[in-house]
Amino acid sequence: MTSPLISKSLLQEELEACSVADLLLRHTQIHEALLARGVLRSANSPTGDLAEYLFCRAFGWQQAKASERGFDATGADGTRYQIKGRQIGRGNASRQLSAIRDLQGGHFDVLAGVLFGEGFKVLKAALIPVAYVIGKARFSPHTRSSIFMLRDEVWQAPGVRDVTAEIEATLR
Structure with missing residues (x-):
């Protein structure tokens, strides 16, 4: 697994390159993954x-x-x-x-x-x-x-x- 600092830096660069639509899609996907893990219980x-x-x-x-x-x-x-x-x-x-x-x-x-x-x-x-x-x-x-x-x-x-x-x- 990569260092959290390296991951954060690479992730930040990747996110900055995303369109607003791409960011919203990722947000939805992350939310769905947290729902699947039982961390979240709603769409709120x-x-x-x-x-x-x-x-x-x-x-x-x-x-x-x-x-x-x-x-x-x-x-x-x-x-x-x-x-x-x-x-x-x-x-x-x-x-x-x-x-x-x-x-x-x-x-x-x-x-x-x-x-x-x-x-x-x-x-x-x-x-x-x-x-x-x-x-x-x-x-x-x-x-x-x-x-x-x-x-x-x-x-x-x-x-x-x-x-x-x-x-x-x-x-x-």
């Missing part, structure tokens, strides 16, 4: 599916059906996890996670959140008790959902577990 942006895959793989959680309401996975002890990911990078520093529906409904016990950087590099990941999420989230009447920001302060909150190393190791 890979951020959420990748987050679910990494947390379930890292901790041995059972992934819920794609249509399950209010939680994404269950631990061996019955703990229900809502899993969210956010990709931040050039031109987008927002740490706002996707909508949390019916936050007060008791659908999950722990929010598992991960921040990805460029190229889906794991920046930070945490397991956050639902009580903390309820206390810090704000309700958006427009989307009829709760909004939660995965700010740095979350990692210092009582009951929050930093799992960055575990999630990072799973991606390797």
